[in-house]
Amino acid sequence: MRVRVKYTKGDKVRFLSHLDVTRNLRMALARAGWPVAMTGGYSPKMKVSFYAPLPVGTAGEEEYMDVVLDTKGIARLVRANAKCGSRKFRDIDILAQLTKAFSRVLPEGFSVKQVYLVDDGKQNFESQITGSLYRIEVEEVTTEDLSPAIEQFLTQEQVLYELERPKQTRTTDLRKFVESIEVVPGSSPATIFMKIRHDNGRTVRPQWVLESLSEFGLDIDTREVIVDRLKVYFD
């Protein structure tokens, strides 16, 4: 039985790495007493999957993880419920119960938005993700500075970005990943909404797009911008 958990990686925990996010959520599942199915082998791990990882510094309003529940464990929960004897068991009751338990033990900054059943044997969720909507706040520049540079970016066929990795430098075309950019007129700090595509797990960071604006005469210290992912789109 696979459930999908929609959760928030909030402002206070934005600086956690993806690895730390997964560690904290797994530990919270354990604290909440979820009957999570385990992998086999010498050191069994919880069957939990995370998608579209966020980098350090970025918060996420609607993030997703999948949890495979152990049928025997669920059965135990059902029996426990039956003993309480109130009403007939429905999936939804168990899910509500699990949601509540999980909510209670989450570290400050995390919250659960929804827990729902998904088909088990379906294709990988990661490949179903088509896009992310980001909100970016930039303190140093005004919307008047931003707009022309962004317009120029959007008129390009291709904007190449060199991603420096420890061993190699990879060149990515940012333009093809950017679906739309909107500057909120007159906002302060300057606020941008950016919709970025995902292509089979491949995507780009909004910071890279802002960095590339230097080609169009606008320098932004992207280490200082505040990025929040508001939504993850999927098929």
Next chain:
Amino acid sequence: MAQTRQSTITWKHLRRHLGKVEKPARYTGGEINAVKKDPRSVDVIFALAFPDVYEVGMSHLGTQILYAVLNSREDVACERVYAPWYDMENLLKQQGWPLFSIENRLPLSAFDIVGFSLQYELTYTNVLMMLELGGIPLWSRDRAEGDPLVIAGGPCTMAAEPMAGFVDAFALGDGEELALDIVDTYKAWKGTGKSRLDLLVMLSLVEGVYVPSLYDVEYNTDGTVAKISPTPVKLSPESYESIKAHAGDSELRRACFPDDMPGYFIPPSKVRRRVISSLEDAPFIDKPLIPLVEPIHDRVMVEIFRGCTQGCRFCQAGTIYRPVRERTPETITRYAKRLLEASGHEEVSLVSLSSADYSHIEALLSQLMGECPGTKFSLPSLRVDSFSVDLAKMLGASRTGLTLAPEAGSQRMRDIINKKVTEEDIMSAVRHAFGSGFAHIKLYFMIGLPGETDEDIKAIAHLARKIRQAGRDMGIKPNIVVSVSGFVPKPNTPFQWEPCVRPEELRRRQRLLGDGLRGPGISYKYHDVEHTWLEAVFARGDRRLSQVLELVYKRGARFEAWSGHLDINIWEQAFYDAGLDPAFYAHRERGKEEVLPWDHLDTGVSKQFLLRERDRARQGLTTDDCRTAYCVGCGVCPNLGVEMSLK
């Protein structure tokens, strides 16, 4: 009520700039079970300061215990602060921000008491960095009434004279009760309008508190300590009367207010370490701090006993945590279960100095494994014997490997250090291990031990190869790791008078050992000789070294314990500039009659015992463990009024 001191760094500010540092979540807290009180609602705000990075500090059990103990008091708010990494130090300086606490982001200077944990000598420079970044004057003598009281606890404090210039008061021994006594004393002083000196005097009357500025050190022309004497303090008439009245009427207290010197306070001539009589009844953390960032030891810890009387002659912990005090298996099991539930962890570490020595270790493990299915248990510090191998096997460690510490390669050398295992013990332990499915064995050794010859070094290589061969004879392909550290003579051990081997000689011995270990199936790891050297200087240093610490700190020395962060040139230059010879501290054999810089601090273990043990070492005689044999007369029980407590 604490003075209202506003936090200067808002989340919004911090958020905007933290993207510039590595692992920013080190500085943002939010741990589960963190306690965030309104500092204005309490009498005393206390900062637990750990002079290393967050992930290291969060794995420290002592900090966890004190955090719980202090925050259990309604009139105290205890917050934490860790050493900022280089990038964060730069950011703080660029932004003009003070070093701040995790919980309320208060500047360090806003606290009433700042308590550092001195776990190892190579963190001393970080203490200086944290003080300065926190807006607290570096030198104790430069602090005024409005500055925090700077105290320090931890194993180093039994001989932390090099830090005497920077620390107002050292807390010696077990902290569970002592920390609260210090807080109470501070509270009694605070708001009375009395001077800072009065506070220090009041603290020096607390059993286990050492106020270095109240002691005067005189030196001989050869640089050795001539005398350490308490300095008489002239108190104002009101202070004299009130402090005297507050001190009660014990014999020791009467000595501090001698009738023939009215108006004067004489600090106690010796400061005795505090011990808690029972670990079973000691406060326990039922709400462990769970960091959101992965700490270096990512598991919950339950202390199963405190103290160790194996009597290894190089081991400082073996002296300064005596006597042995155990917890009952029931209590340990209860605590382990509570911590697992509260944390969501899957592993419990059963902490002590020699876990296989616990009286009911097998029963404990079967009980724990029965009651906590799916949980991993680990035992640090196992002995070198078949029994320990059985325990490791029971814990299912055979996949991960076994760590054994014979410490020395030859029987002669093991007798000298009082490591009471024979080669046959070692060989039967490893054969047993190989037979039980272990293929990875890690062996810890020390080189540079007193009386060591090249033959003793070669014996390490010989032993390692013999162990590997034993595995091969049993038809497996063993993987042996030999990990070697340089011996540092530590204060309060029978080897405290011994010279530390010079770096170039230590390097030669490392190479000699490396030559003997060449070949397949054995890998060899060793520490930088510079770390050994620096630790040897500071472990047994006197308070003149405070100025060296200031010099190196100002010249950029930080995080000395981190591999690759120790710049030897800065240190050598600083010793030269201060007119001090590091070899005097590290490489000189000290005379039996010599006054040692920590002679006025009393661990409870007598100097005669240490000298007797040193003589026995030289004769190659071993000494038994009082846990299983007779009392060896170390003095700790009568001197401190405690007893060994086995459950």
